Amino acid sequence: MMDIDTVFLAVGLLIVVTIFLALYRATVGPEVFNRVAAINVIGTKTIVLLVLIGYIFERPLFFDISLLYALLNFIGTLAFAKYLERGEIWSS
Amino acid sequence: MSDNSGKVFGIAVTFCAMFLFWLLLSGYIITPEGKLDVIHVGAGIICSAIVALISHDLLVTGKEEKILSKSFRFFIYLGWELWQIILANFDVTYRVLHPKMPIDPLIIEFETPLRSDFALVTLANSITLTPGTITINVDPAKGKFLVHAIAQAPADALTVDKTMQNKVAKVFMEEG
Amino acid sequence: MVELIVVIVTILLAAGVFFMLSGAIGLLRLPDFYTRLHATGKCDTLGEVLIIFGLLLYHIFVYSPGAELSVQLVPVKLLFLICFIFLANPTATHAIMKAAYNTGLKPWKKGDPRM
Numbered sequence: 001m002m003d004i005d006t007v008f009l010a011v012g013l014l015i016v017v018t019i020f021l022a023l024y025r026a027t028v029g030p031e032v033f034n035r036v037a038a039i040n041v042i043g044t045k046t047i048v049l050l051v052l053i054g055y056i057f058e059r060p061l062f063f064d065i066s067l068l069y070a071l072l073n074f075i076g077t078l079a080f081a082k083y084l085e086r087g088e089i090w091s092s
Numbered sequence: 093m094s095d096n097s098g099k100v101f102g103i104a105v106t107f108c109a110m111f112l113f114w115l116l117l118s119g120y121i122i123t124p125e126g127k128l129d130v131i132h133v134g135a136g137i138i139c140s141a142i143v144a145l146i147s148h149d150l151l152v153t154g155k156e157e158k159i160l161s162k163s164f165r166f167f168i169y170l171g172w173e174l175w176q177i178i179l180a181n182f183d184v185t186y187r188v189l190h191p192k193m194p195i196d197p198l199i200i201e202f203e204t205p206l207r208s209d210f211a212l213v214t215l216a217n218s219i220t221l222t223p224g225t226i227t228i229n230v231d232p233a234k235g236k237f238l239v240h241a242i243a244q245a246p247a248d249a250l251t252v253d254k255t256m257q258n259k260v261a262k263v264f265m266e267e268g
Numbered sequence: 269m270v271e272l273i274v275v276i277v278t279i280l281l282a283a284g285v286f287f288m289l290s291g292a293i294g295l296l297r298l299p300d301f302y303t304r305l306h307a308t309g310k311c312d313t314l315g316e317v318l319i320i321f322g323l324l325l326y327h328i329f330v331y332s333p334g335a336e337l338s339v340q341l342v343p344v345k346l347l348f349l350i351c352f353i354f355l356a357n358p359t360a361t362h363a364i365m366k367a368a369y370n371t372g373l374k375p376w377k378k379g380d381p382r383m
Contacts, residue, residue, distance in 0.1 A: 014285045021292040033368045074356040085367035119338030181314045188294035196378045220358035
């Protein structure tokens with residue numbers, strides 16, 4: 001019987017590997033839109049990583065952080081897309 | 093229903109939803125001695141009242157009809173949608189891992205008779221999550237969709253078969 | 269009972285990681301911005317939802333019995349997270365794509381060089 005903590009650690013490490021794959025796209029580009037898409041992907045993977053960390057270290061506090069991070073990541077991506085589309089964030 | 097009583101109803105519904113949200117997320121309802129946790133629950137009541145007073149018109153717009161049967165059909169639709177999402181993932185995985193990458197992108201346009209915001213959002217997100225298509229732009233006044241498809245077959249599924257449009261229209265009873 | 273749940277959770281987590289990995293490979297391999305978003309928009313959504321759903325099952329059946337109330341309510345948070353990911357991930361994809369299309373980024377056609 002495999003220990004469930006080992007499974008959590010392996011899954012967490014594989015998610016870190018996918019984050020590094022996305023980080024390649026974020027640094028190389030080309031163009032700003034590829035970078036924004038890659039950063040959005042990294043943010044959504046971080047949500048899952050935070051939930052996993054909550055179980056690995058047995059701290060239920062991390063679930064609240066991941067909820068907050070999901071909201072911040074979504075709003076940040078929307079603001080970035082609006083800014084790139086219009087050249088300004090607030091339109092009067 | 094007059095205008096004022098509709099406003100009070102909206103505030104009450106928003107307050108109840110926000111307070112339930114607070115209780116579920118905090119979890120501090122009963123102290124270890126078995127009494128009501130006055131400080132945390134009281135703070136929740138004050139915060140949800142402020143939020144309900146400020147933003148009640150975002151949650152309750154007061155135009156919805158037959159909400160029960162609509163949400164029932166919507167849940168049935170969600171089951172079908174979940175199956176489509178799994179198919180979409182295997183489709184993308186096949187295209188990505190195939191050595192020659194069988195992709196041939198094109199952009200298509202089509203119109204739907206749908207008009208309400210919720211129906212348009214449901215259709216747009218469904219198109220993004222189902223095999224081989226992503227919504228680029230939606231024109232809510234004309235119901236016009238601009239869709240990027242990864243190959244010819246998924247594009248035909250939207251423009252020729254129209255399975256998904258018919259299903260969404262059936263859920264919201266907006267056949268035109 | 270607990271061992272069966274652990275096996276199911278392991279399968280769910282493995283499937284989620286597989287889809288996330290194929291999404292990341294698609295982000296690297298596909299030729300242009302629009303086709304890359306096909307990979308990330310679909311594969312990441314299902315991969316994350318599968319992983320969080322597996323952790324939710326693990327929490328209900330293995331982790332939480334006998335814990336205090338604030339720990340027992342954690343599945344509600346995970347359920348909110350699943351709903352939010354289903355709603356927010358396609359919307360964010362659509363927002364970036366609309367911005368790129370409106371600023372005039374040309375889609376890749378078959379036969380063009382990689383971008």
